[in-house]
Amino acid sequence: MICVSFITDYGLADGFVAACHGVILRTVPTARIIDITHLVPPGDVRRAATVLAQTVGSLPRGVHLAVVDPGVGTARRAVALHAAGGDLVGPDNGLLIAAAERLGGVRAAVTLPVPAGTPATFHGRDVFAPAAAALAGGTELAALGAPLDPATLVRLPAPHTRLRPDGVLEAEVLLVDTFGNVQLSAAGPLLADAGLRPPARARLWAVVPDAGRSGGASGDGTGDGTEAEAEDAGTDPATRVTELAVGVTFASVQPGELVLYVDAAGMAALAVRDGDAARALAVAPADRLAICRVGDAV
Amino acid sequence: MICVSFITDYGLADGFVAACHGVILRTVPTARIIDITHLVPPGDVRRAATVLAQTVGSLPRGVHLAVVDPGVGTARRAVALHAAGGDLVGPDNGLLIAAAERLGGVRAAVTLPVPAGTPATFHGRDVFAPAAAALAGGTELAALGAPLDPATLVRLPAPHTRLRPDGVLEAEVLLVDTFGNVQLSAAGPLLADAGLRPPARARLWAVVPDAGRSGGASGDGTGDGTEAEAEDAGTDPATRVTELAVGVTFASVQPGELVLYVDAAGMAALAVRDGDAARALAVAPADRLAICRVGDAV
Amino acid sequence: MICVSFITDYGLADGFVAACHGVILRTVPTARIIDITHLVPPGDVRRAATVLAQTVGSLPRGVHLAVVDPGVGTARRAVALHAAGGDLVGPDNGLLIAAAERLGGVRAAVTLPVPAGTPATFHGRDVFAPAAAALAGGTELAALGAPLDPATLVRLPAPHTRLRPDGVLEAEVLLVDTFGNVQLSAAGPLLADAGLRPPARARLWAVVPDAGRSGGASGDGTGDGTEAEAEDAGTDPATRVTELAVGVTFASVQPGELVLYVDAAGMAALAVRDGDAARALAVAPADRLAICRVGDAV
Numbered sequence: 001m002i003c004v005s006f007i008t009d010y011g012l013a014d015g016f017v018a019a020c021h022g023v024i025l026r027t028v029p030t031a032r033i034i035d036i037t038h039l040v041p042p043g044d045v046r047r048a049a050t051v052l053a054q055t056v057g058s059l060p061r062g063v064h065l066a067v068v069d070p071g072v073g074t075a076r077r078a079v080a081l082h083a084a085g086g087d088l089v090g091p092d093n094g095l096l097i098a099a100a101e102r103l104g105g106v107r108a109a110v111t112l113p114v115p116a117g118t119p120a121t122f123h124g125r126d127v128f129a130p131a132a133a134a135l136a137g138g139t140e141l142a143a144l145g146a147p148l149d150p151a152t153l154v155r156l157p158a159p160h161t162r163l164r165p166d167g168v169l170e171a172e173v174l175l176v177d178t179f180g181n182v183q184l185s186a187a188g189p190l191l192a193d194a195g196l197r198p199p200a201r202a203r204l205w206a207v208v209p210d211a212g213r214s215g216g217a218s219g220d221g222t223g224d225g226t227e228a229e230a231e232d233a234g235t236d237p238a239t240r241v242t243e244l245a246v247g248v249t250f251a252s253v254q255p256g257e258l259v260l261y262v263d264a265a266g267m268a269a270l271a272v273r274d275g276d277a278a279r280a281l282a283v284a285p286a287d288r289l290a291i292c293r294v295g296d297a298v
Numbered sequence: 299m300i301c302v303s304f305i306t307d308y309g310l311a312d313g314f315v316a317a318c319h320g321v322i323l324r325t326v327p328t329a330r331i332i333d334i335t336h337l338v339p340p341g342d343v344r345r346a347a348t349v350l351a352q353t354v355g356s357l358p359r360g361v362h363l364a365v366v367d368p369g370v371g372t373a374r375r376a377v378a379l380h381a382a383g384g385d386l387v388g389p390d391n392g393l394l395i396a397a398a399e400r401l402g403g404v405r406a407a408v409t410l411p412v413p414a415g416t417p418a419t420f421h422g423r424d425v426f427a428p429a430a431a432a433l434a435g436g437t438e439l440a441a442l443g444a445p446l447d448p449a450t451l452v453r454l455p456a457p458h459t460r461l462r463p464d465g466v467l468e469a470e471v472l473l474v475d476t477f478g479n480v481q482l483s484a485a486g487p488l489l490a491d492a493g494l495r496p497p498a499r500a501r502l503w504a505v506v507p508d509a510g511r512s513g514g515a516s517g518d519g520t521g522d523g524t525e526a527e528a529e530d531a532g533t534d535p536a537t538r539v540t541e542l543a544v545g546v547t548f549a550s551v552q553p554g555e556l557v558l559y560v561d562a563a564g565m566a567a568l569a570v571r572d573g574d575a576a577r578a579l580a581v582a583p584a585d586r587l588a589i590c591r592v593g594d595a596v
Numbered sequence: 597m598i599c600v601s602f603i604t605d606y607g608l609a610d611g612f613v614a615a616c617h618g619v620i621l622r623t624v625p626t627a628r629i630i631d632i633t634h635l636v637p638p639g640d641v642r643r644a645a646t647v648l649a650q651t652v653g654s655l656p657r658g659v660h661l662a663v664v665d666p667g668v669g670t671a672r673r674a675v676a677l678h679a680a681g682g683d684l685v686g687p688d689n690g691l692l693i694a695a696a697e698r699l700g701g702v703r704a705a706v707t708l709p710v711p712a713g714t715p716a717t718f719h720g721r722d723v724f725a726p727a728a729a730a731l732a733g734g735t736e737l738a739a740l741g742a743p744l745d746p747a748t749l750v751r752l753p754a755p756h757t758r759l760r761p762d763g764v765l766e767a768e769v770l771l772v773d774t775f776g777n778v779q780l781s782a783a784g785p786l787l788a789d790a791g792l793r794p795p796a797r798a799r800l801w802a803v804v805p806d807a808g809r810s811g812g813a814s815g816d817g818t819g820d821g822t823e824a825e826a827e828d829a830g831t832d833p834a835t836r837v838t839e840l841a842v843g844v845t846f847a848s849v850q851p852g853e854l855v856l857y858v859d860a861a862g863m864a865a866l867a868v869r870d871g872d873a874a875r876a877l878a879v880a881p882a883d884r885l886a887i888c889r890v891g892d893a894v
Binding site for chain 2: 175249250265
């Protein structure tokens, strides 16, 4: 028995996901397919790449099929990758890289040919699922297409993540989950390096990319909290400062309160207990936030 | 082959459900996982408990994994239960009890330990799925944790359901389904005890908990219908009376009409043929309704 | 191993889908169930029939279970059909016909009996899933019920599709998918017959059923594009003319532009690259559109 995981932006209202399941099961009737999600927002390669990378570690060894492919039918390559911990199949648009790295890094890669006459709009069914099925059935990667140099694979830009010399941690919003929990691009150890270990208090504010100033920089580190500092900063939302607890889980704070913690993927995250942190903070993926321990110079 | 059913409030947009599938299949590659639903509203233990209880009777004997767990990371216990008809795994917050009773009642229970270093926010992956996988793989319940007295398990409050001496049936809205059908907390036989067998006509009104009066009580039992009685009652929505048919199925009435029937779970329910009863009646789970046969003293 | 595909309008928030899975797996533990979709809008038999027909070709040979059944509990028949390429089970309301034709046409059909005492509202669990399970387990179709004449099966009206003598193609909107792509009722060869092969330009306008005129008829075939013609046509949306490219895939046009192409189901379709064509055109299933090659007499 072999597992094939499957992530797309196909949605759940059409027959697209089932068609791909069918293609796989016609080739390998004993394959087990684990649907990761098919509700990736249309074309959101970054979200799909992150969800895939954070899920593969919990899955059985096998083949990971990922199709978020706004460039279907263009010159973008279709690829299959081999990593120490499994194989990956999908478009060459950065979708597979983070997961491949979680699985030990890309050791070999091939370009999947698109058979003549293949419809130009459903490579999930016609190119990627057949390749995943072949791998699941035991075909060698090298038999699927021409080898390509892994160094030429398209990569997504790395999210902005840095610990400033003044102790302020800058990070991007990586994911917002079903509950509104906000995962940041900073891993747990970096949070610890910034002194943000529970129990503690922190300040949080938005960072405008490429702007030399931030609202936090106007604080004197001794202010009595959010309100006064927000007033100092005027009405620019990029300068509003929120104070919050650094905790271990949602229940480290009272219902309705905000908490900074290390989530189950090992990343810094923000949650509101019994609430929706993304809505409370009005943040979305790719937004930049700055965080520092209360009392540190900001 | 063993079946594991799975119900959560994880949603379908993240990788959480797949991570749990992965954990189970890594332990028991031959397990069959039946997803009941993952669209329980966040933290809605009552809804999940009801859906689970009404579904287990149709499932193969096996393990039932349920994770709606607003208290994750707190002192709430993680438990596994053994019933005559299967095993159940989840948080000790009342989620599993109704299903366990459908499966013959709790015969044994254990507290699941949380391994040191486990992230505090994803016990579905790290505590509950591993326990369900162990049970699916043949591990004895007693090997999973310290025994606990089933009498100490947390229970949800029973819904308000009673047949009044005057023949009026009072019940709560238990579930609203995808179609807007409104399931009540009264089982079919109680409906029959209230004289509400098809074909018949009934009156329905909202009950304000702990209020001594209801709009229905102002009716004289001979009124000519809804409109007049609603006027009698002024503008208090709790006193508006609706008249409806008691039927066998949606098609017992004309399109757009309301019908009271016994649903496929054996419970009293309200539907609008080709319509949405919950919207038409403006009711939601936990609302209390009163119903009586037309002509009976109200 | 046998595959059972499954499509309904049950939604994903209740336990209905899982109950049917359970019924099937209790009878045939080794069956593989492929969920096509359960998000068919309530009672939308036409959409379900189309999605099913366009998906079965990608599925393993097996049993196809379809339950979109607004007439549950009425006199509508419950049926099982045998086709050269598989078996189908569902209500006799037209849902199964197009798929059966894709599978070689109905060769035999039976009426499924509804056992006495069966709840009147969940034939998916109580009538259809048991029949699908029986077929999946090897029971002969003839053993499931009384034979019926396939000519008596209920059929959906065929969508309006015709190539007018003047070269204008009239078609209905058949499906709108998750991405907003608009599939028309005209198959690829008919598009070619209308001269609409890439690369080309086309004009598109709405057709009011049974009206003798259309906005396209007011064009002189030499106009400089959409805007002027739309003005000519006044404010009647049925007369607004859109000009668009005929291409091979989304990427045949620039982001935000509209393209007419043959989709992966072999049907004429309209898409906006990186956008939502159904929203851009304000069309919905069953709307009629007319298309002609630019320069042809309209």
